[in-house]
Amino acid sequence: MSVRIVNAESALSKPLFSSYTGLPISKLSGSPRSYSLSLGQFGRRRRGGGAVVAALDSATITPLTGVVFQPFEEVKNDAFVVPVTSQASLARQRYAAECEAAINEQINVEYNVSYVYHSLFAYFDRDNIAFKGFAKFFKKSSEEEREDAEKLMKYQNVRGGRVKLYSLVMPLSEFVHVEKGDALYAMELALSLEKLTNEKLLKLHAVAEKNNDTQMQDFIEREFLTEQVEAIKKIAEYVTQLRMVGKGHGVWHFDQMLLHEDGEDVL
Known part of the structure; x- marks a missing residue:
């Protein structure tokens, strides 16, 4: 099939254009350049054994929504200018200083709680205490809190913030x-401690909400809040059970339960 390119102005005369759209000539008004075709940027009509292709000017086609996206103009806005200084984050966008500071504070919370749990691990691992199950439980808890701190540090870097590590409080021994x-x-x-951590996370979420940081809210909900309430429920059950067994031989059985939980018994 042969194809012949013609000028859009001459090709889109009303008689020819009506054959594209199926509309009667009486329904067509305006200049041919203002017509939009379902063929995209090209109009086509069969003529004998070939076809006539008319190139349309895309700049004259009005979008259905009435909104024209002009990326090369919109990126000139100051909000999208890429920093030239080496000290500035290139990735940072809509990340408030208050959110950045709150993330750093939560990192400190997670590390402090991890520090306390590590001290509990050391206490129960002593030879004159010898509760291996409790030692295992608190060692794992310490590692989980440290992982949460590192998760927050990574998020801080993703958003273009700067991680600041504060001092840790010396725990009891x-x-x-x-x-x-x-x-x-x-x-x-x-x-x-788990309830306190949850309270801090809720305040962190409130800071994100205050600054209309939807992405940060989603991150806190997805990565922390569900996990936190589940941890509170689990430890609350442990407290209830320990209150029932008292300080006697039952504590040893509880320790054995912790030791063999999840099929792991090696520290």
Whole structure:
């Protein structure tokens, strides 16, 4: 089939254009350049054994929404200018200084809680305490909190912020309690720490909401909040069970349960 290119002005006369659209001539108005075809940027009509192709000027085609996206003009906005200084983040966009500071504070929270759990691990791993199950539980808890801190650090870098690590508070090294015993006291302390961490995360989410940072809100909800409430429920059940067994032989059985949980018994 032969194809012949013609000028859009001459090709899109009303009689010819009506054969493209199926509209009667009486329904057509305006200049041919203003017509839009379902063929995209080309009009085509069979003529004998060949076809006539008319190139249309895309700049004259009005979009259905009435909104024209002009990227080369819109990127001139100051919000999209790429920084030239080596000290400025190239990736940062709509990331408020308040959100950046709040992320750094949450990193400090996670590291401090991890520090306390690590101290609990060291306590229960002593030869004169020898609760291997509790030691395993608190070692794993410490690692999880540190992983959360690192997750926040990575997010800070993704958003173009700067990670700032603050000082850690020295935790206790003795967890003996005359009335409750060390096992119950330690687990109640863990429950309080998990609730405190959850409260801090909710405040972090509120900062993101205040600054209309939808992406940061989604990150906190997806990566932290669900996991946190599940941890609170799990440790709350441990506290209840330890209160029932008291300070006697039942604590040893509870320790064995923690030791063999998840099929792992090696520290």
